[in-house]
Amino acid sequence: EPEVTQTPSHQVTQMGQEVILRCVPISNHLYFYWYRQILGQKVEFLVSFYNNEISEKSEIFDDQFSVERPDGSNFTLKIRSTKLEDSAMYFCASSEGEGLDSNQPQHFGDGTRLSIL
Amino acid sequence: DAKTTQPNSMESNEEEPVHLPCNHSTISGTDYIHWYRQLPSQGPEYVIHGLTSNVNNRMASLAIAEDRKSSTLILHRATLRDAAVYYCILRSNDYKLSFGAGTTVTVRA
Numbered sequence: 034e035p036e037v038t039q040t041p042s043h044q045v046t047q048m049g050q051e052v053i054l055r056c057v058p059i060s061n062h063l064y065f066y067w068y069r070q071i072l073g074q075k076v077e078f079l080v081s082f083y084n085n086e087i088s089e090k091s092e093i094f095d096d097q098f099s100v101e102r103p104d105g106s107n108f109t110l111k112i113r114s115t116k117l118e119d120s121a122m123y124f125c126a127s128s129e130g131e132g133l134d135s136n137q138p139q140h141f142g143d144g145t146r147l148s149i150l
Numbered sequence: 151d152a153k154t155t156q157p158n159s160m161e162s163n164e165e166e167p168v169h170l171p172c173n174h175s176t177i178s179g180t181d182y183i184h185w186y187r188q189l190p191s192q193g194p195e196y197v198i199h200g201l202t203s204n205v206n207n208r209m210a211s212l213a214i215a216e217d218r219k220s221s222t223l224i225l226h227r228a229t230l231r232d233a234a235v236y237y238c239i240l241r242s243n244d245y246k247l248s249f250g251a252g253t254t255v256t257v258r259a
Protein backbone atom coordinates (compact mmCIF):
# COMPACT_ATOMS: atom_id res chain seq x y z
CA GLU A 34 0.00 0.00 0.00
CA PRO A 35 1.43 3.44 -0.91
CA GLU A 36 2.48 5.59 2.02
CA VAL A 37 3.68 9.04 2.94
CA THR A 38 7.36 9.05 3.89
CA GLN A 39 9.13 11.67 5.99
CA THR A 40 12.79 12.36 6.54
CA PRO A 41 14.63 12.63 8.81
CA SER A 42 12.87 10.75 11.58
CA HIS A 43 14.64 12.90 14.16
CA GLN A 44 16.22 16.33 13.68
CA VAL A 45 18.22 18.14 16.35
CA THR A 46 18.91 21.81 15.67
CA GLN A 47 20.33 24.77 17.56
CA MET A 48 17.92 27.59 18.32
CA GLY A 49 17.99 30.24 15.62
CA GLN A 50 19.05 27.83 12.89
CA GLU A 51 17.04 27.03 9.80
CA VAL A 52 15.58 23.57 9.41
CA ILE A 53 13.94 21.82 6.47
CA LEU A 54 11.65 18.87 6.99
CA ARG A 55 11.03 16.67 3.98
CA CYS A 56 8.07 14.61 2.87
CA VAL A 57 7.27 12.42 -0.09
CA PRO A 58 3.46 12.31 -0.44
CA ILE A 59 1.56 9.51 -2.14
CA SER A 60 2.27 9.87 -5.85
CA ASN A 61 -1.22 10.53 -7.27
CA HIS A 62 -2.30 12.85 -4.46
CA LEU A 63 -2.98 16.51 -5.12
CA TYR A 64 -3.37 18.02 -1.64
CA PHE A 65 -0.58 18.25 0.89
CA TYR A 66 -0.58 19.21 4.55
CA TRP A 67 1.66 19.80 7.54
CA TYR A 68 0.57 19.27 11.13
CA ARG A 69 2.51 19.35 14.36
CA GLN A 70 2.09 17.75 17.77
CA ILE A 71 3.88 19.15 20.78
CA LEU A 72 4.64 16.40 23.30
CA GLY A 73 1.51 15.50 25.24
CA GLN A 74 -0.72 17.86 23.27
CA LYS A 75 -3.19 17.69 20.38
CA VAL A 76 -2.31 17.36 16.73
CA GLU A 77 -2.47 20.89 15.27
CA PHE A 78 -2.99 21.91 11.66
CA LEU A 79 -0.31 24.14 10.16
CA VAL A 80 -0.91 24.48 6.43
CA SER A 81 -2.50 22.96 3.36
CA PHE A 82 -1.06 23.21 -0.15
CA TYR A 83 -2.67 22.64 -3.54
CA ASN A 84 -1.66 23.52 -7.07
CA ASN A 85 1.58 25.10 -5.84
CA GLU A 86 -0.19 27.47 -3.52
CA ILE A 87 -1.09 27.60 0.14
CA SER A 88 -4.84 26.98 0.35
CA GLU A 89 -5.23 27.40 4.10
CA LYS A 90 -2.95 28.12 7.04
CA SER A 91 -3.33 28.36 10.78
CA GLU A 92 -2.22 31.12 13.14
CA ILE A 93 0.80 28.99 14.04
CA PHE A 94 2.06 29.19 10.45
CA ASP A 95 3.66 32.62 10.69
CA ASP A 96 6.40 34.25 8.60
CA GLN A 97 9.00 31.88 10.04
CA PHE A 98 7.37 28.98 8.22
CA SER A 99 7.27 28.24 4.51
CA VAL A 100 6.33 25.28 2.35
CA GLU A 101 7.49 24.25 -1.06
CA ARG A 102 7.03 21.52 -3.60
CA PRO A 103 10.44 21.79 -5.29
CA ASP A 104 9.85 18.91 -7.71
CA GLY A 105 7.18 16.39 -8.60
CA SER A 106 7.67 14.24 -5.56
CA ASN A 107 8.89 16.20 -2.52
CA PHE A 108 7.00 18.53 -0.20
CA THR A 109 9.03 20.49 2.34
CA LEU A 110 8.43 22.56 5.46
CA LYS A 111 11.05 25.17 6.29
CA ILE A 112 11.37 26.92 9.62
CA ARG A 113 13.62 29.91 9.07
CA SER A 114 14.82 30.70 12.58
CA THR A 115 13.87 27.98 15.02
CA LYS A 116 12.69 28.68 18.55
CA LEU A 117 12.59 26.37 21.55
CA GLU A 118 8.80 26.18 21.25
CA ASP A 119 9.10 24.73 17.73
CA SER A 120 10.14 21.43 19.31
CA ALA A 121 7.44 18.96 18.29
CA MET A 122 6.54 16.06 16.02
CA TYR A 123 5.81 17.33 12.54
CA PHE A 124 3.49 15.24 10.39
CA CYS A 125 3.07 15.48 6.65
CA ALA A 126 -0.16 14.28 5.04
CA SER A 127 -1.61 14.03 1.57
CA SER A 128 -4.99 13.40 0.00
CA GLU A 129 -6.36 12.89 -3.47
CA GLY A 130 -9.36 14.56 -5.06
CA GLU A 131 -10.36 17.86 -6.55
CA GLY A 132 -11.68 20.87 -4.73
CA LEU A 133 -12.87 21.19 -1.16
CA ASP A 134 -13.96 17.60 -0.74
CA SER A 135 -14.74 16.59 2.80
CA ASN A 136 -15.01 13.03 1.61
CA GLN A 137 -11.29 12.53 1.04
CA PRO A 138 -9.25 10.98 3.84
CA GLN A 139 -5.80 12.29 4.60
CA HIS A 140 -2.87 9.88 4.74
CA PHE A 141 -0.15 10.73 7.24
CA GLY A 142 3.51 9.95 7.51
CA ASP A 143 5.08 8.83 10.77
CA GLY A 144 6.54 12.24 11.44
CA THR A 145 9.81 14.00 12.09
CA ARG A 146 10.69 14.67 15.70
CA LEU A 147 12.22 18.16 15.82
CA SER A 148 14.27 18.99 18.90
CA ILE A 149 15.47 22.57 19.32
CA LEU A 150 18.38 23.07 21.72
CA ASP B 151 -15.49 24.23 13.72
CA ALA B 152 -18.29 22.03 15.00
CA LYS B 153 -17.27 20.39 18.26
CA THR B 154 -17.15 16.74 19.18
CA THR B 155 -17.15 15.19 22.64
CA GLN B 156 -15.49 11.86 23.37
CA PRO B 157 -14.69 9.98 26.59
CA ASN B 158 -11.09 10.40 27.67
CA SER B 159 -10.39 6.68 27.84
CA MET B 160 -11.85 3.21 27.35
CA GLU B 161 -10.61 -0.26 28.16
CA SER B 162 -11.35 -3.45 26.31
CA ASN B 163 -10.35 -7.08 26.36
CA GLU B 164 -8.65 -8.65 23.39
CA GLU B 165 -11.02 -10.34 20.94
CA GLU B 166 -14.01 -8.37 22.28
CA PRO B 167 -15.87 -5.56 20.48
CA VAL B 168 -15.17 -1.93 21.33
CA HIS B 169 -17.81 0.77 20.96
CA LEU B 170 -16.41 4.30 20.93
CA PRO B 171 -19.03 7.04 21.28
CA CYS B 172 -18.82 10.56 19.90
CA ASN B 173 -21.30 13.37 20.50
CA HIS B 174 -21.61 16.15 17.96
CA SER B 175 -24.86 17.93 18.78
CA THR B 176 -24.00 21.03 16.69
CA ILE B 177 -23.28 19.10 13.51
CA SER B 178 -24.38 20.80 10.29
CA GLY B 179 -25.97 19.15 7.30
CA THR B 180 -22.75 19.20 5.28
CA ASP B 181 -20.44 17.87 8.00
CA TYR B 182 -18.89 14.49 7.37
CA ILE B 183 -17.97 12.41 10.43
CA HIS B 184 -14.39 11.19 10.20
CA TRP B 185 -12.52 8.85 12.53
CA TYR B 186 -8.76 8.68 12.75
CA ARG B 187 -6.53 6.86 15.19
CA GLN B 188 -2.97 7.40 16.33
CA LEU B 189 -0.91 4.44 17.46
CA PRO B 190 2.02 5.14 19.81
CA SER B 191 4.91 6.91 18.05
CA GLN B 192 3.07 7.02 14.73
CA GLY B 193 1.16 9.56 12.69
CA PRO B 194 -2.63 9.65 12.60
CA GLU B 195 -4.26 6.94 10.51
CA TYR B 196 -7.57 7.21 8.70
CA VAL B 197 -10.15 4.71 9.96
CA ILE B 198 -13.54 5.48 8.45
CA HIS B 199 -15.95 8.28 7.59
CA GLY B 200 -19.62 8.78 6.85
CA LEU B 201 -22.33 11.35 6.29
CA THR B 202 -25.72 9.84 7.15
CA SER B 203 -25.71 6.09 6.59
CA ASN B 204 -23.83 3.50 8.58
CA VAL B 205 -20.54 2.51 7.01
CA ASN B 206 -18.36 -0.59 7.14
CA ASN B 207 -14.81 -1.18 6.03
CA ARG B 208 -12.07 -3.66 6.81
CA MET B 209 -10.98 -1.75 9.90
CA ALA B 210 -14.24 -0.82 11.60
CA SER B 211 -17.92 0.11 11.38
CA LEU B 212 -19.43 3.53 11.87
CA ALA B 213 -22.95 3.79 13.24
CA ILE B 214 -24.54 7.23 12.83
CA ALA B 215 -27.60 8.25 14.81
CA GLU B 216 -30.67 9.17 12.81
CA ASP B 217 -30.47 12.81 13.96
CA ARG B 218 -26.70 12.76 13.32
CA LYS B 219 -25.99 14.25 16.71
CA SER B 220 -23.93 11.26 17.75
CA SER B 221 -22.01 8.39 16.23
CA THR B 222 -20.24 5.24 17.38
CA LEU B 223 -17.09 3.68 16.02
CA ILE B 224 -17.18 -0.08 16.39
CA LEU B 225 -14.08 -2.25 16.41
CA HIS B 226 -15.53 -5.71 16.06
CA ARG B 227 -12.72 -7.73 17.64
CA ALA B 228 -10.09 -5.70 19.43
CA THR B 229 -6.48 -6.73 19.10
CA LEU B 230 -3.46 -5.42 20.95
CA ARG B 231 -2.60 -3.47 17.82
CA ASP B 232 -5.83 -1.49 18.19
CA ALA B 233 -4.50 0.25 21.31
CA ALA B 234 -4.38 3.87 20.21
CA VAL B 235 -5.95 7.31 20.57
CA TYR B 236 -9.13 7.50 18.48
CA TYR B 237 -10.29 10.85 17.16
CA CYS B 238 -13.81 11.75 16.02
CA ILE B 239 -13.62 14.77 13.68
CA LEU B 240 -16.29 16.72 11.81
CA ARG B 241 -15.26 18.01 8.44
CA SER B 242 -17.12 20.26 6.01
CA ASN B 243 -15.73 22.30 3.13
CA ASP B 244 -12.50 22.56 5.02
CA TYR B 245 -8.99 21.55 4.12
CA LYS B 246 -7.83 20.90 7.64
CA LEU B 247 -8.56 18.20 10.17
CA SER B 248 -9.21 19.60 13.64
CA PHE B 249 -8.06 17.06 16.20
CA GLY B 250 -9.34 17.03 19.76
CA ALA B 251 -7.97 15.03 22.66
CA GLY B 252 -9.63 11.82 21.45
CA THR B 253 -10.31 8.60 23.34
CA THR B 254 -7.36 6.53 24.53
CA VAL B 255 -8.20 2.87 24.02
CA THR B 256 -6.38 0.27 26.07
CA VAL B 257 -6.66 -3.39 25.08
CA ARG B 258 -6.01 -6.03 27.72
CA ALA B 259 -4.56 -9.36 26.62
